[in-house]
Amino acid sequence: MTPADDKKALHIQITQPASKQSHFSLDINLQLPSTGVTALFGPSGSGKTTILRHIAGLEVSNSSHIRLDDTIWQNSQTSLPPHKRPIGFVFQDANLFEHLTAEGNLRFAMKRAKKDQSVISYHDVIRLMDIDSILAQYPAQLSGGERQRVAIARALLIQPKLLLMDEPLAALDETLKQDILPYLEKLCRRANIPIIYVSHSLDEVIRLADHMVVLDKGRVVEEGDIHTLLGKLGTSFSRYQDASVVVVGTVTRHSPEWGLSWLTIGNQAIAFKQGNEALGEPVRLRIQSRDVSITLDKQDGSSILNRLTAVVDDIERDPKDPSQTMVRLMIDNTAILAKITAFSAHQLALQKGQSVIVQIKSVAVLS
Amino acid sequence: MTPADDKKALHIQITQPASKQSHFSLDINLQLPSTGVTALFGPSGSGKTTILRHIAGLEVSNSSHIRLDDTIWQNSQTSLPPHKRPIGFVFQDANLFEHLTAEGNLRFAMKRAKKDQSVISYHDVIRLMDIDSILAQYPAQLSGGERQRVAIARALLIQPKLLLMDEPLAALDETLKQDILPYLEKLCRRANIPIIYVSHSLDEVIRLADHMVVLDKGRVVEEGDIHTLLGKLGTSFSRYQDASVVVVGTVTRHSPEWGLSWLTIGNQAIAFKQGNEALGEPVRLRIQSRDVSITLDKQDGSSILNRLTAVVDDIERDPKDPSQTMVRLMIDNTAILAKITAFSAHQLALQKGQSVIVQIKSVAVLS
Amino acid sequence: ADTLHLAVASNFISPIKQLAQDYEEETGQKIQLSFGSSGKLFAQIQHGAPYDIFLSADVAKPQALIQSQFALADSIVTYAKGQLALWSVTPLGSDIKISLQNSNRIAIANPKLAPYGKAAQESLQALSLWNTVEQKLVQGENIGQTYQFVYSQNADIGFVAYSQVLAGKVKGNTIKIPSELHSDINQAGVILSHSKNVELSRAFMAFLMRPDTQAKITQFGYAAPNS
């Protein structure tokens, strides 16, 4: 048991030894922020679902210690039963009530939600999940994705104080994901509901998460703030195809004609697809390392809008794929990763401290 | 019923009217190649699972007509029962036998496989799916991804002549996907087992599929060869973030030092990450539109290796996202899509027939 | 030798077991016994039950069998005459009336089904008690159940067969009911028409009616048939 330095946090320490029924053991100790989204990331069988079950109280081990803010959910003396934990749980396999229609499943949650903290409205959720037309159907009559959407809606309508989501979007198509993800994020930020989000998709994780935990075989491999973690070379997932960084700043310019906005870093600007952000509002952008290229001098006549001056901070050839090199570049104090071929890095003779131009092909708005 | 011009093909014509139980109706008529991978792509609830169920004989409508090569599986007179159709089915929800261990589930399939056509070996499958350590566990003791892997192994071990896969990799992490996908593809090509593959991930689809069917609300929206379909502007999915083309050619140069190979189109070459392909062997590359940028003249000193001369063939501003423009470019006879901002297209004053330089940041090898 | 198969009314179980054993020792003839209520045995006989002899608890059923030619008309005998007794596990006065009036629950056999029940009803009517005690009556389907009601003390008093009192371990207190208070509880036996052992059956019937056998029967608590 570690001392709780921060009262406003989710503290999760779980020890589950291997048993004769299972060779799987879990041993983690996490101090998670009590706002924003924490991603649980890791290979199949690494214990992600098991951790969520412990947090929900569906699995109990009395050598564990789980605490949200100043309420103890689990320690060696007490164990708050699951129905007293103010959580919403989206199960990996939907887990709808087969005896109730989709609507019945939602009403089940609404009837039991704490009325005084209703921040999530029925109609919003129905509209967002696009489940209006299937409300009368029983779970057995729904498609995989429809079931999953009802399950998400149900978990939201219980008006949780902590949302646990086990690969909630795995069965959904891109378009739906792109509708749901930003909403989820905004909702939870607005209502101050922290989310613990299990996903296999780094893309989703990066889009959504502030904090990230990488698991392997029941142990924490990496953990930390997503900005830091993503910008760090050599962590287990900077080698993923999707290695990315998140850039935070304020909107400084709009161009409604071209559907673009600009964010300023130091004295340079990055263009991105215009969202709902007003001038002066904060915005988070995701820049994938694969979208970043490097040139030695500023070249005009290119379709790449974003061409910024940066300094090479670090260079690492990927030990697993030696054709690739990851370069960290600093624009003022903001780190950006560029994934380029090792051959290019050699041709350009990149060196630490060298000043170069980064070309950023595409930028995604996170919030 | 359309006449069957090609005896070596999978002909699927399904008519399922809306009923009082379900407002969903299905009406499709497809002539699919009897080799390679056909992707079924479409939003949640569009009928993908229902189609697979009809092909497997789990759903029967006697106004349907289903034929593989010269064997009729379903028409108004006959209906081959599911167990006589030489298929393997990976269900969306794994659907393992709860009373058997993982190994028992596999043995169930092996016992019933046609012995004379064993092309898939037990040990290969176990190794590939990485399920050796969980063979003794019951399905209730497996994680979501583990269940899905056992289900894939089971469907392979029945030694099918047609493999139906309903989002088989949705529950798996990237690393596993990247191990499994190429194997699946090679296996089925080698054994000449056609696959019908349902997926939400365009990435997976492009990597794996030769042929593609896009569904919406029980109707076919787009259908065809993946090369053609991906290069076509204005199809429903060229607007997806992942819109891509596939380029086919032979390997003309290797650079083991940098882990790169080159493919020649006309008199130009594209560099890509070196695979197992020998010189002179055919190779398929996937080029995502988001990885392609356009410059007016050839610029040196860039980390972007691939800079080829091309001619602008077509330009379309995305009607759903007016900040984006899709440009089709021809390198000799090969079409390439570039997704750039509308602002850049305007700045560069791109015109049909104009000669430009395409910069391709990154290239994925498909096979 | 062929086995002789007897269907015997339940109330006669104890005596017949003894008598059958005696007979087997005496003649070497094997005897098989089946028990049941007279009504059941009657229905079974009508539907081909493989019995040679039927020893009923009443006279009506053997007669009915003769009428419908399931039994040999010349074979009917009254092999025993029941002795009705008022019995209680707890102390009992000598006066029937007072004892009955002081009790809370009185067990009798179902008058419709069991001859002992009919006799009990007649006795109560003869004593002009029927109307006063009717509310206190509990009925056993047969005389065996009636005995159990009293034995378990759920009924404090009951009309049972005197033979039961003698056979039972718990003797309790008994008042024999004078036979004038009710019609005779005659138990008749017949040889069944389809019997393949009519001669052996006649021999057994003869044994049953032999004075020494009859004497044994009275020792079990039955009245002598012609007393």
Add this chain to the structure above:
Amino acid sequence: MHLTSEDIDAIWLTLKLASLVTFLLIIISTPLAWWLARTQSWLKGPINAIVAMPLVLPPTVLGFYLLLFLSPQGAIGSIMSNMGLPPLPFSFTGLVIASMLYSLPFVVQPIQNAFLAIGKGPLEAAATLRSSPLNRFFYVAIPLARPGYISAAILGFAHTVGEFGVVLMIGGNIASETRVISIQIYDHVEALEYGQAHTLSLLMVAFAFIVLAFLYGVQKHQKSKAVSGGLL
């Protein structure tokens, strides 16, 4: 068809008895079946066996032992009479209790199996939706166990209607109080009043058929939701 007033009394009594017993048994069996379906205790096997035990004794014999236990001198009866309670034998209440004892396993078993078949998924989902153990028991477990409840009601009701030996023994065949229809039919058969027996039997079978067909109708309706047409 002509029925004596005794027959009609017996019919009403039977209906009352069977409905009451079925109702009470379902109430009692629910927590018992739940416990048996969920517990890991070693007591589970023995208790399960004990529930089924009354079955293996012939009904009249079981009735006999009940008489011994429940009599004012008996183990249970003496306690009851010390508490000032009226004796159970030869009363309708006694009949209800005896019938419950005898039909218990037929009601417990189907409910228990239905609870087992639910699995932990739906209950866990309910737990994460602020549903307390009792709440999820009533709103999730019981609705999902519906086919089991219907089976239980059918078997419990039918068995109580036909039940006979125990009733005969503990009831004492008192008109309008403990003389149920099964005893009435039995009496007719024993008294060789076969015509009357046929009439009553037919009536009983017809009536039971209607009740059971109704119960199955409910069950059928429920199933059509879960299992779709399919080929299997």
Add this chain to the structure above:
Amino acid sequence: MHLTSEDIDAIWLTLKLASLVTFLLIIISTPLAWWLARTQSWLKGPINAIVAMPLVLPPTVLGFYLLLFLSPQGAIGSIMSNMGLPPLPFSFTGLVIASMLYSLPFVVQPIQNAFLAIGKGPLEAAATLRSSPLNRFFYVAIPLARPGYISAAILGFAHTVGEFGVVLMIGGNIASETRVISIQIYDHVEALEYGQAHTLSLLMVAFAFIVLAFLYGVQKHQKSKAVSGGLL
């Protein structure tokens, strides 16, 4: 404890009867329960009700009607005797048939519910794995219905052991042929041989307890695979 040779005969006979009846009932009930669980036919309700029908008649009365039908003069018996078959009443075979009729619903119902609980998923998976309808019935449906089979065996066995009225009527209480232990105990009680009755009853209860506890043990073992420890 001392048992007469008649008692021992009766014990063996009972064991033989109950095992045989349970075994045969499970075999017969399997296709019947399967059909009832899967069919959409309107016949389903009525047939379900008919299966339960023997329950609502008092056992002796049921026995009486069986006697009527099966006797050489009866509807079924006359056909049988025309075919040269021996009459069923008063024979062990007749006893087996009567007991099966009477215990049928207790065996059909749990199996039927277990089949219902399987759902279509596993059967569809098996169908796509080249498993024919018969094959998937044996290798998927039956193994998954195991808790139902165990319940069925328990109820069927216990009920046949204790069954009495039907047996007495149709069997005729013939030593070594139809005099099962329940009749033997009844005879002891009627003959006021209460000591003997107690001994036999105790023996029977103890024996049944062991058999049932064994059956439940099997069931318990099975469950621990499906339902993990959890809090629910």
